[in-house]
Amino acid sequence: MTNASLPESPITPFKTVSLAQRGRAGMEFLGSLQSFVAGTVRQRARADFNADPEGAALAQNWAQRNEPWSERIAKAKAVAERSTTYRYDRLMQRYVAEEVYTKGIPATEARRAEAEAFYAIPIKPAGGSLELDPSIPIPKYHSETEWHLMPGGWDGYDLYGITMGSGVGPLVFVRGGFAAVEAGDDLRQQRIDVAKQFPKKSYGRIYEPGCGGFGTLAAVHKVFPEAELVGSDLSPHLLRQGHMGAERMGIKVDFKQRDARDTKEPSNSVDGVIMYALQHEMPIDVNIDTLKEALRILKPGGDLVMSDPPPFAAVHPLQAVVLDWDTEHRGEPFFTVTREVEWADVMKELGFVNVEAYTIGAQGYPYIVRGSKPA
């Protein structure tokens, strides 16, 4: 197989392996289903919630209630579950979350030969690097979780790059409507909008801990083409995918296998740090240590931009119930605990200055917390 014989991908600017008809159409169906359920059906569930006197009362003073979050969520959940529409919405969310793998992996297997040929195509080097470090301790929370119901977790299947890059990403997630992402949201544009939250006009060196692949750094490159990019993650599979993607796109990025708490970068060495969808995949103590590490490697006056689903306090109670649901039902063990915290306060305590928290989306997502290291 040559590069020229490969189809254009709707999400990557380079050609890639496409799924065969059954796999493709099956995944596209899931995209339509999820988008409809999260849009239309969820709106009805929300109307049911607001029509319930207890629900209306909760929505009135949701952020100010003097109760622990667990109690508030339990009350809102009881109201939500009185609606058959809400319960149907949840079943369908769960169904799609399972099916993206139960359909996606067989669809990928059907293309194994093409995928292996694709990976063997030589790439014109862009000058980036990939540094894997097998000596790094991998925390148990990371290796033992089947994130998002993904069998085996991030590194559980050698062709997850195809499952995600040719299937779930361009055919399902592209329609939005899962976790904090609203139906119809444009994920790629959202990453660009988040990168635009860096307050300066130009940056020398930008670091992304927990970069996974190349999704967010590609957005950063779009906004700050001059910036030198470094990304790190625990997952060798994602780092390999990221490196390959960046090189194919001709963008120089250094990828390193690192724990976000211990980047091994010199102190005061980067101008910007971006964290995208990282916080909710780490326990609280790991998050705090990661923020400390970001503060250490930032140059004085350097900026941190963080984007993750909004805290419970910043959304409608039904949306809080929906976010909380991911913890138990979509392989997100830290979704709830990390949504209970106001991270802007934590950053101030740790010594960040000019700390701000705000949303740049209609329903509270994408949610931004940003701050700087004192000059």
Added chain:
Amino acid sequence: MVDAPKQPYTGDEMMDNLIRMNTELMSELWVLRDRVTILEHMLQEKGAISRKAIDDFVPTGDLAKELVRERDGLVEKVVGGAWMQGFSVESLVAKAKK
């Protein structure tokens, strides 16, 4: 191993199962419709059969009889599936011969 949900989302396990079955059927239906649409498109592109010719075609003779047989069989299987009526080897063989 990704485990099955601990409790049914609708509150009734059979209802969850039925909705899952129904959704899976809708998926199969879509996969087929996607394929047929592509097939028609490709046939037309290659100049073999136009979409209009398919629309205008009226089945007659043996083909019409075959379609009636298939259609009635489908209705019987799907609609009749809701009523358990008891069966024997004879009834099943008779069904197969229909």
